[in-house]
Amino acid sequence: MNKELRELLAKLEQRKIEVRSFLAQDKTKEAEEMMDEVRSLQAKAKMLQELENEERGNLGSGEELGGRNTDLEKREDSELEREYQSIFLRGLRRQGVTADMRSIVQEYERRAVMNEGETNPAIPAGDSHLLVPKDIQTQILTFMRSQHSDLGEYVNEITVGTLSGSRVLESMDDMTEFPIIEEYGPIPEIDNPKFQNIEYKVKKRGGILPLTNELLADSDQNLVAYITNWIGRKAIFTRNMQIIRLLKTLPKQDLANFGDIKSVLNVGLDPSISNTSTILTNQDGYNWLDQLVDSQGRPLLQPDITQAGGYLYKGRRIVVVANKQLPSDTVNGKAPIIIGNLKELIVLFTRKFFELASTKEGGDAWRRDTTEFRAIMRNDIKIWDPGAAIFGQLDITDEV
Known part of the structure; x- marks a missing residue:
């Protein structure tokens, strides 16, 4: 996942939190207006994800490029592992977890495939109930x-x-x-x-x-x-x-x-x-x-x-x-x-x-x-x- 998509997902998560906050205050109109932005961000995130998948697919055409694609994915996985471990240790120490960090957690769990069922992907700041x-x-x-x-x-x-x-x-x-x-x-x-x-x-x-x-x-x-x-x-x-x-x-x-x-x-x-x-x-x-x-x-x-x-x-x-x-x-x-x-x-x-x-x-x-x-x-x-x-x-x- 590239930085642009990660930042977009972090922004999307923050807007969802704001919608829930408006609903809790019975501010339905404000919640609906914010939901328009949520829908727009979701559509943009979907298109960025499709573009990223397509770029990876193009890299995978041909034996030589396929090898490069595999190397690229390995480097991305390795980078994601380092980023996630850093966030994991921050969480254990009860340090703040930003929206951008939460998007990294979501991506890590998505790639891990075997989510344990109890992990909350939208963790509040400082929470560390993580894989x-x-x-x-x-x-x-x-x-x-x-x-x-x-x-x-x-x-x-x-x-x-x-x-x-x-x-x-x-x-x-x-x-x-x-x-x-x-x-x-x-x-x-x-x-x-x-x-x-x-x-x-x-x-x-x-x-x-x-x-x-x-x-x-x-x-x-x-x-x-x-x-x-x-x-x-x-x-x-x-x-x-x-x-x-x-x-x-x-x-x-x-x-x-x-x-x-x-x-x-x-x-x-x-x-x-x-x-x-x-x-x-x-x-x-x-x-x-x-x-x-x-x-x-x-x-x-x-x-x-x-x-x-x-x-x-x-x-x-x-x-x-x-x-x-x-x-x-x-x-x-x-x-x-x-x-x-x-x-x-x-x-x-x-x-x-x-x-x-x-x-x-x-x-x-x-x-x-x-x-x-x-x-x-x-x-x-x-x-x-x-x-x-x-x-x-x-x-x-x-x-x-």
Whole structure:
């Protein structure tokens, strides 16, 4: 979007605000006169947008010019990203947001395509209920991937662009072979029902982070790093608890000893599931497993060379969750141990973007002389194939 069009859209937005102000004062005549200008500005903006699109289309004719057009769009996107991130940080610091800045926000959200549904494109000055910029989103996701405690790594995460919908999935247990097709013959239907329709409805989840005004006045880099770390950790913990709550709904199976664990891997699960399984347990269960040795005194768990501090059993990764998140049954001396392919078991539907809002007046911000941040994420979680994992209750009372 060029500067002329951006300025025009900013002026159009300001005139709309004035119309609403006249209507609120019952000044219908003044509102109608202002609406004439609004309509004129809308028509001019439409024509400028058409001209810009046509110019881009002309640049795109021919292979060489097409390359130039792509480079131009990349430069525009990069410039827009920088401008938007600057406005985003101004909003977080509760600094004024001008009409021209609001037009940049609108353009950024239009290009982002996946608007979270709660972002108000006509934000008042100083408001910051905005999509987190792409570069900062990337930093958050990179941080999350670097944390070995994120259970979201082990489930099937699907990014969705709508607040509700469905996906048709075929589980390994129900999968059928492709039938033979004769030459010029029709393709026969595969046995039904084999596909499962899973509906989702993403829910809004959010948390509050109070920041001192001294930290808020720090450099952009330090502020972004602090927020990235906080959002990443909160998002990991939130997803972990969602996954754990869903795991607890599985039927429980008593495992008296290590032989029972091997039986689950050998015959309790389909081979295609078993070969790609993880062994998820808590600290108590891991402590018990870590002390297992063979007849020659060698540990049964082997170091995972792909993950520092990680361990494997026959190629299956051992995933450890804190006792406080996945507690043991201390009365009966049993530790939870979930064996299976969690990507086949659980589907996590997630919206791509986080949102951030800040206030100096609401909540406890005024009393503490701080600025409060509200982070918002949206997701939903469902069981896909309940046969893809077994929730074992491991007896850890016996000596290993």
